[in-house]
Amino acid sequence: MSKNLTKRSEDYSKWYNELVVKADLAENSGVRGCMVIKPYGYAIWEKMQAELDRMFKETGHQNAYFPLFIPKSYFSKEASHVDGFAKECAVVTHYRLRTAADGKTIEVDPDAKLEEELIVRPTSETIIWDTYRGWIQSYRDLPLLINQWANVVRWEMRTRLFLRTAEFLWQEGHTAHATQQEAIAEAEQMMNVYADFAENFMAIPVIKGVKTANERFAGAIETYCIEALMQDGKALQAGTSHFLGQNFAKAFDVKFATKEGVQEYVWATSWGVSTRLMGALVMTHSDDNGLVLPPNLAPIQVVIVPIYKTDEQSEAISEEAKTLMAKLKKLNISVKYDDRDTHKPGFKFNEYELKGVPVRIALGPKDLENGTFEVARRDTLTKEVVANTAIVAYIQDLLEEIQTNLYDKAKSYRDSHITEVNSFDEFKEVLEGKGGFIAAHWDGTTETEEKIKELTKATIRCIALDRKEEPGKCMLTGSPSVGRVLFAKAY
Amino acid sequence: MSKNLTKRSEDYSKWYNELVVKADLAENSGVRGCMVIKPYGYAIWEKMQAELDRMFKETGHQNAYFPLFIPKSYFSKEASHVDGFAKECAVVTHYRLRTAADGKTIEVDPDAKLEEELIVRPTSETIIWDTYRGWIQSYRDLPLLINQWANVVRWEMRTRLFLRTAEFLWQEGHTAHATQQEAIAEAEQMMNVYADFAENFMAIPVIKGVKTANERFAGAIETYCIEALMQDGKALQAGTSHFLGQNFAKAFDVKFATKEGVQEYVWATSWGVSTRLMGALVMTHSDDNGLVLPPNLAPIQVVIVPIYKTDEQSEAISEEAKTLMAKLKKLNISVKYDDRDTHKPGFKFNEYELKGVPVRIALGPKDLENGTFEVARRDTLTKEVVANTAIVAYIQDLLEEIQTNLYDKAKSYRDSHITEVNSFDEFKEVLEGKGGFIAAHWDGTTETEEKIKELTKATIRCIALDRKEEPGKCMLTGSPSVGRVLFAKAY
Secondary structure (H helix, E strand, O other): OOOOOEEEEEEEEHHHHHHHHHOOEEEEEEOOOOEOOOOHHHHHHHHHHHHHHHHHHOOOOOOEEEEOOHHHHHHHOHHHHHHHHHHOOOEEOOOOEEEEOOOEEEEEEEOOOOEEEEEEEOOOOHHHHHHHHHHHHHHHHHHHHEEEEEEOOOOOOHHHHHHEEOOOEEEEEEEEEEOHHHHHHHHHHHHHHHHHHHOOOOOOOOOEEOOOHHHOOOOOOEEEEEEEEEEOOOEEEEEEEEEEEOHHHOOOOOOOEEOOOOOEEEEEEEEEEEOOHHHHHHHHEEOOEOOOOHHHHHOOOEEEEEOOOOOHHHHHHHHHHHHHHHHHHOOOOOOOOOOOOOOHHHHHHHHHHOOOEEEEEEOOOOHHHHHHEEEEEEOOOOEEEOOOOOOOHHHHHHHHHHHHHHHHHHHHHOOOOOOEEHHHHHHHHHOOOOOOOEEEOOOOOOOHHHHHHHHHEEEEEEEEEEOOOOEEEEEOOEEEEEEEEEOEEEE | OOOOOOOOOOOHHHHHHHHHHOOOOOOOOOOOOEEEHHHHHHHHHHHHHHHHHHHHHHHOOOOOOOOOOEEEHOOOOOOHHHHHHHOOOOOEEEEEEEEEOOOOOEEEEOOOEEEEEEOOOOOOHHHHHHHHHOOOHHHHHOOOOEEEEEEOOOOOOOEEOOOOEEEEEEEEEEEEEEOHHHHHHHHHHHHHHHHHHHHHOOOOOOEEEEEEHOOOOOOOOOEEEEEEEEEOEEEEEEEEEEEEEEEHHHHHOOOOEOOOOEEOOOOOOOOEOHHHHHHHHHHHHHEEEEEOOOOHHOOOOOOOOOOOOHHHHHHHHHHHHHHHHHEEEEEEEEOOOOOOOOOOOOHHHHHHOOOOOOEEEEHHHHHHHEEEEEEOOOOOOOOEEOOOHHHHHHHHHHHHHHHHHHHHHHHHHHHEEEEEEEOOHHHHHHHHHHHHHHEEEEOHHHHHHHHHHHOOOEEEEEEEOOOOOOHHHHHHOOOOEEOOOEOEEEO
8 A cells, every 4th residue: 555645844734634544543524523533543542541441440430421411501600611611512402303395305393492502511510510419418428539431522613633623532530529638639640640641551751730820721720731742843732630629519509518517518620631642642653654553552563464475375374373373362462464365565564554553574485484574663664583483572572662662752852842941032933943842931920921822822831840940030021930831832 | 228219019110210310320410301320320331331342343343433413414315214313303503602691691602503403413324324435445345344332312202211311322333245145144143242242241031033114223124123021011122233225325325346346335234232221221130129230230249248346356357358359359250348337237238239239248256256258149138158168169159140040030031921812802901911022913014013002002022033934813903914923012
């Protein structure tokens, strides 16, 4: 198969769009802004889900499911939430269609108008806190640690596969606690779970931090986030975890009796990651030859391609391949033997490169003769000839090495793209040239933050949790600052 | 905890509604007809999902995800589909809200009206076949074997938790094949997968059959189904698998090039089961004391309740319990140790009975002295004292025995509730008295079928696949019949 993929250096954005479609991850649908996640892409998402779900359960959370629809009035209950969220939404106004006068087409039945419109959930705080009122009476009911896997809809005007779609898949955790400290600890814990997942499972290094007031989630007191850096020097918010204070408890009247019998409002968190992570995965590791998948996320970790001319050769190779497959499967390595006779080896090599399969083994008559396998790794595009006595341990080690190598490579790129600047001119120069995160002093006001965004399109990605206290002067206004924050252009 | 559960003999319907809520499976939400699936109920659903997903993948299917919204015009493309489906739907007409003149509430922005309304999917044939047109060009692309886990919405006027809700969760398989025979074989295979799942995993005996023309899925040539019988003598359709012929391929213009290079329309199937299975689970096995769960579906298979007076006793019991837990967990048995000191043992016993935990172990100072455990089984409500040297094997066997016993019990009830009748009077008598499936001759016309429904509320549940050819006369019209069909009142 010929890849015909635009080079990253030519047009990064075009490269991304093409790659997502050509590698069979997703495609646009007939419904504006909504994507179809194709089987290969969905298999990767399932691996993310399984690992996250395991991590959530290990930290004491349970799954549940809440309604897709939220009555319009619910959004007005938490004042700052409605401002931030309820505007660009899909609104259900009717509940019936009827056959039109032409007898062929269908139309909305005007008699079936809802008394109160329903919003397709853009996030579920309101409906969930309306439910929690019935679940929480006493301190014995706390903490309540719930997660939901669901689809959500935000009516985006400009959409891009995985990165920004009208409908997307995600998980949203919603927890209730007896004390402020416990809720803050939960929000921090989930940020750490996300960072652990991104780094150790997806091989994506992230910076942990908090958002500025301006970039906070609508209704949150504090938004924790993990920020990743893509290969084009733009940042991507990979996950957020919010400390919501008592805002939703007050809006939905959720109180509990303390041990001492006092009625108090409950403390809340919410946290989520979405199919956006698929976009981060593609843009962190992939190259001009196609997708590059960390072994942890690869639906096929090893592919074996036979090379033969005669039926006799094919049979002998197939036998050897099947012996190896059995050994690898025992080690929980997912392996595919591609013996399609409708395609040539060269076509298959290209296809698996495009689809990011970490390890490709070619097996021909010469290999059989010599007792060897030709092993190619996707991350470095290098090949090695390995003896069949050593192959199983070699593959096992190689998968670990690829996982580590991808992380190291991404981290080295990221680390070399955090630049300290001390003036606004320097800031603009780095932003337009090298890109990446820019560590600069800022006076702490929303006005300055917005002014910088207006002038440069850069936003404050986060105030890193590990930043050093370092007095300085705001690069734009010269006003005092207590430490640098990280700016970047972002997805 | 006191259960306060209505008895089945008093009011079966009330018993069901109360049980679903009291056992923490689900509850109604603030959104008309939409339920909240609570963590305990969702954990059971997750077990169903995991097993079904495994079975689908073992039979060669892959998961994917298609849009929640379907443009209105798509429904008009397959003529019989629109008649059967597109009427009672949630319709999205607008994509934005705005703050109302009062500055507090929000309202639909009249300027944000969609050009074409979007329907929240009631089932996904149309959007999926619109997508398949781009995926299928040649015989090499077939068969296409895809499944989707998703939420769907059908605007039901009368809703009941799990059994009939406006929004529900399900899986829908959509496959494309080169030949009619292959598609029919797929539809039959998936009916068999469902039957296997219902019987061997859920312990629910089912009858495999095909629907009459009148009861077929809108757009199907043949609808295969599995029908179960609830304890009140009413039937419940537990899963359907449809052979769709070339109807959707023609409606959405999906053709493929055969090996010989001829363009032909593709053959299709679709098949699904939903959270309705949760209702079937409750109504098949549970009793007046609460839920009864087959061990395969129980989030907690074994619960250990300590009984003690002094701290010393508590410590010794806890040690013994933890030793047992470790052994059971090694065998993949899920076990919970309930050492809450806020509740008494009697309260806990009641709670786990209500929640259907298959095996309960009580452990007190006397047991410790004697080296025994008191083991209670939920299905028979009997107790046994077991020596600690034998306990692990005993529990392992017991869980299997409970699984088998529940199936046998349900099957014996079902088998004794299939009644052959030869006149319409006899039919009405059995229907109003004993209930269950009634095997009767029918003349094969939709008119007669509808007349019987009108007169008795009974419908033809299916024409069983294993029915014997037996000429007879229709119980209503006296016209000739080739074999008996199964009638019942149904959920």
